[in-house]
Amino acid sequence: MTFWRPDPALIRRPAYLSLAEQIARAIHDGRLESGARLPTHRRMADDLKLSVQTVSRAYEELIRRGLISGEIGRGSFVQTQRKEPDPPYLPERLGEVIDLSILKPVCEPMHLEKMKQALGWLSENLTSSAALSFRPNVVFPRHRAIAADWLRGCGLEVSPQNISITNGATAGMTVALMSVAPPGSIVATEAIGHHTLIPLATYLGFDLEGLAIDDEGMIPEALDEACRKSPIRAVFVQPSVINPTATLMGSVRRSQIAEVARRHDIAIIENDVLGPLVQDRAPPMAYFAPERTLYVTSFTKIVVPGLRVGYLVAPDRYVAAVANRHLVSNWMATPMVVEIASRWVADGTAMELVRWQREALRRRHEIATEMLGGVGYLAHRDSLHIWLPLPDQRTEEGFVSQARLQGVAIAPGVSFRISQGEWQPAVRISLGSTTEGELRAGLGVVAKLLLGDPELLLLAI
Template sequence: MTLWRPDPALIRRPAYLSLADQFARAIHDGRLENGERLPTHRALADELKLSVQTVSRAYEELIRRGLVAGEVGRGSFVQTQRREPDPPYLPERPGEVIDLSILKPVCEPMHLERLKQALGWLADALPASSALSFRPNTVFPRHRAVGADWLKTCGLEVSPQNITVTNGATGGMTVALMSVAPPGSTVATEAIGHHTLVPLARYLGFNLVGLPIDDDGILPDALDDACRHSDIRAMFVQPSVINPTATLMGSVRRAQLAEVARRHDIAIIENDVLGPLVEERAPPLAHFAPERTLYVTSFSKITVPGLRIGYLAAPDRYVAAVANRHLVSNWMATPMVAEIATKWVADGSAMELVRWQRQAVRRRLDIAAEVLAGVRFRAHRDGLHLWLPLPDDRSEEGFVAQARLQGVAIAPGASFRISEAPWHAAVRISLGSTTESELRAGLGVVTRLLLGDPEHLLLAI
């Protein structure tokens, strides 16, 4: 058994989370090695003068973070050599299934033609720097300047020198997290949040805590309390509709969260991949706390999926860290894709596609409201999905499985669960991943399942 022990003087409320954070830091610092056996729940509780339930919750939190493995009859052991989790994305489904699980923009043959035309233009207009240079500072000054113009459409004024061109939002959020959350630190986020954050936290070595939310997003008091009692270094937030529950955070809540972040001197990572698609919204969090917010946006969900390019705007204090971490993890964004994005922003094509997308998703939300008449769900008129809480008599796993048996793929809500707080079963349904007729048919299946006899449905699985 290890000689290292947590320091009871450092335990803050909530005690289980503070205790788990101490163990996590010891594991990351090498004071606890892979395979070491931890004290029993009872022994550690007696030693620290805590309840057994508190120690049990701390161990459960460590297991959730992938740092500890519990073995029945043997005890709890440090697990630094972690098994690979299941892929954090939902796989593409075969053509015979109506796929409402993958979050995609509405696409028609026009989008493919637009991209083909852009590639034809690129063949004639490709600059030598984009084809031949290995130096990001040689390739991207013009792209960053145009990126600053695009960010104005997102409600953000920023200097081109503070912009990094990325291969989409995933690369941008990863670099942002690497820049502000060192291994062993803790990042706060929505209790129902981004589905890649949990595995990303494991890979990068930071801890993740899901905070309570309401119809306006993260509760400011919950963030304040977490910052007081844990090693919170950053908050990752999706305030504008792309979050699973389709919440659009208002300006008052954004200002409140910015004030809490400023009070505790934590960074904010704002994931705003829908950008100007959401027509009526408050300014970005980066507007309320520009000195500490790393803002991420991209084009793939609002123009064409193949245009995997985006922008990461960072305040002065993080510019060097962002540049260095982007270099070591990506070197630079793909120049030829960046050329197309820059052309489309400059000539107005990108905004034209955004406006087209906005009208398309609004038509699909009308379809959803018609087919799901009488069913409670949450959506935004400019969003790409809806969030559908299930009745109390339906199991999430069973409902998703039954829909799949009837030819419809939907995303289980638990895929987006960050917090261990009590859970209400729900599903996320994409509005843009199929044709309108397939969407109507798929939503019809969901409606019939919701209105059917749950005992009969259980027998059918």
């Protein structure tokens, strides 16, 4: 076959990213086959009238995406077989990009100052057990009692003995899945769900079944049918606006899901990482089915990202399994960070920062309404993001790539796709990961792209 070459007429700023997108599209379309050798950095630079540094950055971007490999002394080669799935967000923030891809709370200098003060307090009050002990039961009894107080604010009355303190929600979620979904089992979840579930299913050896959703989330009848047709062992749900479509499940729906789980004797894993941030919500799923729900919450998305502490509540039947799997996968949460979390819960700082976050997010939603006026999207006033279905003739890949070419990173909806059923292209846009000014500018780019000619989008890639 004739070797494909990038078109210099299609290079846009930033040039390295535009070049990387051209090569990526050629790989995806099959114009560059697996194993094909790319020109040297200098040859490509001469052909396109670019600097060698620009071509080097483009190749580095393609290596990061897993599309090419660089071999010292041999050159750069196309590799279409990716070993790991791409995350929906940028792994690192590039200086010239407005990053609306990663889900973060709003952060200001005040948050850093709070952490500095907490670390100063810790240096004066560090206990010997926090610094020296290997035994979770020695370190955490007091912290579990404080955790029970926090969980009361989330709508749960639980014994400290049923609480495991984890290094954030991801650790809690992983331990919960390990405890109820052995290799070869099936876990049901929302058709558009948690992006981490997809690789976790591969790593832990269970299968995922994506179920139909509506404007309240998972449909109970879909869960009931799946349980009758397949040996479902657990259902993973995100009922309180942290799910990609930002839906809030009401009390009746939660009760119905709990009843289906009880009827088929399956476990429920509830991801509630926003906890008390979401006002006027129904009680957690764990309230409706406490005997079978493993409840996960954390501080990272509602207080400050560096406070990587979470709580995993397990019913009596799973306490031993959770404790054992937490020990082998994490041993225990980092005691010194837990000390800060417990102090902030006890003195009211954590809830103060939750209230601040709620108000900051609502201002961000006002900006989204202003900048995307007339555009249909899904959101909740307390969500960290919006879900934007794309109009007809728009592809996710093209839309996300064109936004990147114009300096804005957004997350493709397909990263959250669990079900292989009918699919409407969409993107997830984080509202908390930038300043208000950057958010306004980034949403302005998105709005212009939506109003532009889709044919021009395809030609520019």
